[in-house]
Amino acid sequence: MRVFSFYERAARAFRDHPSLSKVLVVCTVSGGGLAAFSDSKPFQIAHADAGQGDCKKKKVVVLGTGWATTSFLKNLNNPNYDVQVVSPRNYFAFTPLLPSVTNGTVEARSIVEPIRTIVRKKPYVKFEEAECYKIDEKAKKVYCRSSQDTNLAGQEEFTLDYDILVVAIGARPNTFNTPGVEEHAHFLKEVEDAQKLRRSVIDCFERASLPSVSEEEKKKILHFVVVGGGPTGVEFAAEIHDFATEDIAKLYPTVKDFVQITLLEAGDHILNMFDKRITAFAEEKFQRDGINVKTGSMVVKLSDTGISTKERTTGEVSTIPYGMVLWSTGIGTRPVIMNFMKQIGQANRRVLATDEWLRVENCDNVYALGDCATINQRKVMADISAIFRKADKNDTGKLNLKEFHEVMGDICERYPQVDIYLKKNKMKSIADLLKKAQDPNSQSIEIDIEKFKKALAEVDSQMKNLPATAQVAAQQGEYLAKCFNRMEQCEMFPEGPLRMRGEGRHRFHPFRYRHLGQFAPLGGEQTAAELYDWVFYGYSSQWLWYSVYASKLISWRTRVLVVSDWIRRFIFGRDSSRI
């Protein structure tokens, strides 16, 4: 009914003050007060302070400056919001190139872009360089403090009120509480990590070159260990190998033969999220390059003298000396998110759960995207009765094909696992599913709720969490910005699927991830790539990688810089100065 009252009010306002209509539309869309979280809750933005008669802009606080936020800010185009971005990092970093920074193939500064530059033409977006250390969901406040390490008097702390909160602060490395990892290992999440890693690599070579170092120690110092066979770990191992063979050999001739690179992976294969052909190609190439790939090997301890691993099959524990360890095994939750999850009854989860519209569950006007959140997909089986009722318009207790066709699109949109299940079972439409549950000889398809349940019983097995990648975060940011841009329009003309457990339609289409592909540079100008359904590996895909990455870079400035870094590296090699 809210929609009608909105229409009425908007119409009245338009009559009285034609020039105000746009503003009024923005400010009245949300209409009512709090609604308990449910499928039937409309997509709403918080209304202006109810006590005040006049109409204010909605205050949107955005936490983070990673892929999700940057994509959100770049696509946001609605001056009816007052946006405040809070992050301890005043720039966006093109993280897929971080492994390249660790060996000087690309410079750190080439892959970053200040957030203030990105939003320069959007006066309704403000930036605060600070860390949010607490979210108070009830009071709709975030607590922030300056993250600057200064020796001046005074510590800057402040709180921000919000009408809408967008949480996109990413994750931190996951050490799985392995002893010694925090103290001794390197990570590769931030630009600072990459810079530190670069210095450490040079350090190892310089240290191994000192006259007091024995051959035994040289071997130890130049043993680079990478834990985790994902794209980051694999690319770093490849970069180190290239650096050692292409540049180090000339500059550190006395120690070049002591370099050893080991890649430890707990699973059976490296790059296990890639196509099997790529995995095989990468493992073969690494073997040719002399990179020691050890699968099925879990790290159990890290000390200042060695790294201890346990064989998954035999349970045998062995310790090997190392010079440097990169830990890239996955992501963990930041403390501020854990605290927030406790407040909203998600304490037992690993990351924030949102619905398909990126709204945090059990929360009002809080969105979460990127690595700090995951979409908690609605199960078909949880809604099966509601779906049946929706389809069974005549209320006959039986469903025929015609009735079903009318809601089929909505079901597939609302429950994407249905589509995946059909594709996997080579079915053309849900009708095929229904046929399966029906007597194969029967001509007319007419099934009851029990048969319907049986037909869809296995569909939910296809539900899968989205990977914690830049691609997902960027698409979520873009999606959310587009929703915010058309908030008013879609309140009037909802474009989403039918509400199964309520009336009308959802305001927006749910978020849907399109996987465009992934790359894993393997060193020596070779890259493995998946692009849509194609698989590439070898020299040619290096150029594909360059061109895709260059095109994805955030600004013309970063594009020019990264490309000139690549050219420079071809001409002058990598720089080994320890700065």
Add this chain to the structure above:
Amino acid sequence: MRVFSFYERAARAFRDHPSLSKVLVVCTVSGGGLAAFSDSKPFQIAHADAGQGDCKKKKVVVLGTGWATTSFLKNLNNPNYDVQVVSPRNYFAFTPLLPSVTNGTVEARSIVEPIRTIVRKKPYVKFEEAECYKIDEKAKKVYCRSSQDTNLAGQEEFTLDYDILVVAIGARPNTFNTPGVEEHAHFLKEVEDAQKLRRSVIDCFERASLPSVSEEEKKKILHFVVVGGGPTGVEFAAEIHDFATEDIAKLYPTVKDFVQITLLEAGDHILNMFDKRITAFAEEKFQRDGINVKTGSMVVKLSDTGISTKERTTGEVSTIPYGMVLWSTGIGTRPVIMNFMKQIGQANRRVLATDEWLRVENCDNVYALGDCATINQRKVMADISAIFRKADKNDTGKLNLKEFHEVMGDICERYPQVDIYLKKNKMKSIADLLKKAQDPNSQSIEIDIEKFKKALAEVDSQMKNLPATAQVAAQQGEYLAKCFNRMEQCEMFPEGPLRMRGEGRHRFHPFRYRHLGQFAPLGGEQTAAELYDWVFYGYSSQWLWYSVYASKLISWRTRVLVVSDWIRRFIFGRDSSRI
């Protein structure tokens, strides 16, 4: 007589083993044992271990990787030395561009070049990334330790023996023991300093933009104070001003009006080592730009809340709040040099004293160049009797013009102050000096020792220490390398001036500094420059500055990078990411 015995030995060796002659020449040049330091001591390199019969290469240990060392290594071309370079910094930095790094006009990595790359084609040069923490002059050893801050087990320490030691480790900032400076001020000696300074400048702007910061505090945080009106301080002040007006104004619109820059100078003028016209131009430009130049103002204390200054004339002390302080008032001595000076009886000096051939006084086979040393010029008056005797070949006790002409060149070379004195008094030659001491009506010039002393009495007033600049260090490095390159040749055919207090000639010409000019970029594309005897200021000299600096950069790589940084800055502006 040493020279003759050398000839004999060399001739014999050549007859017996023609192929060995080169090596033997190297190893026998030094001939005798230790000689007490005096003017009559020949320029000698240490001889190989006397106990051993066979002939080894001389071990040269070089401390430092600054201007002096880099210039030395680039010009050294004598494979008969075994050179070991020790420095905690594995790269050379083009320091005149450091102020440009602080605001992102040029990238840190563009102005550095790894030492290993510089000496790549000289297999007789080795590099160790370590810090020399003690020189043992008696045992001819240096004690070094790795300066790496690692969390791996083991601290690398080692000693190196040397036959010849070249000390060129530069200086550290001089705080004049002003309380609070170490804790609160920034310096600008190293690349790390420039990077830290860049982050701090951005920090100030970010901090001032936070919502919790009052206007009062904004003013404080954005008050940039530069202590010291030398080229570094002036350029940094100009860079900050440019950054604030050109880039900050767009990105931090809310705080741009709070920026204030103060330049404190204890003397009467900024840039006091420059021509007066330049000083006046710079002071006027700064006034126009709104940079507050305060001369005659000494800093007496720095705390976390303010900087206290004392007026030189009135003695009044006042304290002003600040956001960031750059301290660039001059240089101090490093602890390892202080310890070394104690060992060799120079404890009461500020820096190492060397003779005109860059040999450390009271030391055997130790050279010092760059900011850690100063040439202790020999006074004419100290040698006046010896000079007279040398000139008075007939031993008549009287000097005539003809006699004098024969040694005039040598005197001028050995005592450069004579030349300067003559020029200053507009005299053409020493003969004019003698004339002055003589009866002006007398036709023949014939003077005794007393009149001779009188004539030269004021000459020593023209002795001046060389400034602690990159230019001096680079010229010293080149000079020393050329001496090392021709060590054998010049032992046979000495090219230096007559020894006044000994027999024969000095092996080499003494070091003579040629001042090529100096630059002070003043911001806004304006630069003040002195080149030879010309003075430039204004827009045109900016291009002069660019071209001279670009041509002086150490390698093609750095040249390309710095020029591309300049181009980039013109196109994209400076980057304000805090990395």
